[in-house]
Amino acid sequence: xxxxxxxxxxxxxxxxxSKNHLLKLELEGKVPAAKRVQRGKIEHRFYTVEDIVVYRxxxxxxxxIDKRRTQLFLNFKGxxxxxxxxxxxxYAVAExxxxxxxxxxxxxxxxxxCLGFEAKRDTNxxxxxxxxxxxxxxxxxxxxxxxxxxxxxxxxLSVIENRLPNKEMKEFLLTSAxxxxxxxxxxxxxxxxxxxxxxxxxxxxxxxxxxxxxxxPDFFSFDGLGLLFEELARMESxxxxxxxxxxxxxxxxxxxxxxxxxxxxxxxQSRGALEKNxxxxxxxxxxxxNTKIAQSTAAGMPIFQYNRxxxxxxxxxxxxxxxxxxxxxxxxxxxxxQK
Ligand SMILES: Nc1ncnc2c1ncn2[C@@H]1O[C@H](COP(=O)(O)OP(=O)(O)OP(=O)(O)O)[C@@H](O)[C@H]1O
Ligand SMILES: [Mg+2]
Numbered sequence: 587x588x589x590x591x592x593x594x595x596x597x598x599x600x601x602x603x604s605k606n607h608l609l610k611l612e613l614e615g616k617v618p619a620a621k622r623v624q625r626g627k628i629e630h631r632f633y634t635v636e637d638i639v640v641y642r643x644x645x646x647x648x649x650x651i652d653k654r655r656t657q658l659f660l661n662f663k664g665x666x667x668x669x670x671x672x673x674x675x676x677y678a679v680a681e682x683x684x685x686x687x688x689x690x691x692x693x694x695x696x697x698x699x700c701l702g703f704e705a706k707r708d709t710n711x712x713x714x715x716x717x718x719x720x721x722x723x724x725x726x727x728x729x730x731x732x733x734x735x736x737x738x739x740x741x742x743l744s745v746i747e748n749r750l751p752n753k754e755m756k757e758f759l760l761t762s763a764x765x766x767x768x769x770x771x772x773x774x775x776x777x778x779x780x781x782x783x784x785x786x787x788x789x790x791x792x793x794x795x796x797x798x799x800x801x802x803p804d805f806f807s808f809d810g811l812g813l814l815f816e817e818l819a820r821m822e823s824x825x826x827x828x829x830x831x832x833x834x835x836x837x838x839x840x841x842x843x844x845x846x847x848x849x850x851x852x853x854x855q856s857r858g859a860l861e862k863n864x865x866x867x868x869x870x871x872x873x874x875x876n877t878k879i880a881q882s883t884a885a886g887m888p889i890f891q892y893n894r895x896x897x898x899x900x901x902x903x904x905x906x907x908x909x910x911x912x913x914x915x916x917x918x919x920x921x922x923x924q925k
Contacts, residue, residue, distance in 0.1 A: 680733040
């Protein structure tokens with residue numbers, strides 16, 4: 587993974603100050619000077635992802651995300667972009683200097699692969715934590731991006747449903763495991779799941795604060811979405827003791843359209859129908875159908891490494907911006923799940 591570096595303008599924007607203010611602080615020696623690299627005769631200034639955290643701390647600014655959010659990508663319909671988008675989403679969050687942990691729950695390892703991580707036969711996954719009681723801190727692997735760690739998937743996850751029912755508190759094993767993370771104070775945990783309602787997915791829903799639901803702009807997606815909301819309502823009442831204690835099953839639900847084609851009537855009609863039926867949850871950002879996204883999946887790279895200037899990358903970054911801003915500033919709190 588080539589780790590992103592930032593120009594002075596980009597860096598100032600992420601830190602949350604003006605470029606002039608940044609340069610002034612540097613001149614006055616109040617913050618470390620930019621790093622420099624010689625290219626030909628010109629010396630270029632640059633900053634790294636780690637600098638974002640350091641500079642904000644020096645300037646007494648609060649972390650971009652103050653309280654941990656656990657964000658689960660889920661849809662009962664297959665192939666809607668959970669793995670592809672969740673991997674690039676996690677990468678984009680990490681690029682903001684936010685300590686991020688990606689967790690892949692799918693034995694197919696798509697999210698793991700999309701992040702360019704090679705899981706070997708003996709690579710530990712969440713299976714070893716939930717079933718073999720391994721310390722979660724020991725299964726967290728580091729990526730080359732300093733602010734992005736991963737719990738990769740392995741093939742054993744394909745049999746986890748046979749083992750989970752024998753465990754006590756079988757629906758809360760993931761919640762309990764995440765509470766034991768000591769390695770880093772991850773502010774965002776991004777989870778990729780399978781398109782079904784298994785015990786593992788129930789574990790994921792119960793530990794999540796936010797649900798991110800990618801839908802395709804076709805009418806088949808509505809069945810999957812309806813089913814998912816019904817299941818959430820069922821879980822909310824089945825686990826009412828727990829959900830009342832935490833003030834609801836989830837804090838936020840975000841539905842977003844993936845593979846949007848603006849020139850197709852079906853895409854526009856689907857957007858209209860979602861606006862009508864799921865207005866409370868629908869994100870403004872839509873991710874266009876973009877072959878670069880499919881190519882980046884095949885190449886095993888987040889889109890921001892494969893081609894950061896393509897439309898797909900811009901849309902995924904816009905989704906991150908919209909969701910992180912909504913989480914902080916706008917109430918999209920889900921009191922009672924609407925069926
Ligand atoms: N916006 C997009 N533009 C083009 N191709 C896309 C886009 N989003 C996803 N894809 C492609 O669609 C395919 C399915 O995506 P992905 O595997 O992420 O879906 P999924 O929801 O994780 O599937 P599953 O339910 O099997 O886990 C992949 O080949 C991916 O590259
Ligand atoms: Mg997937």
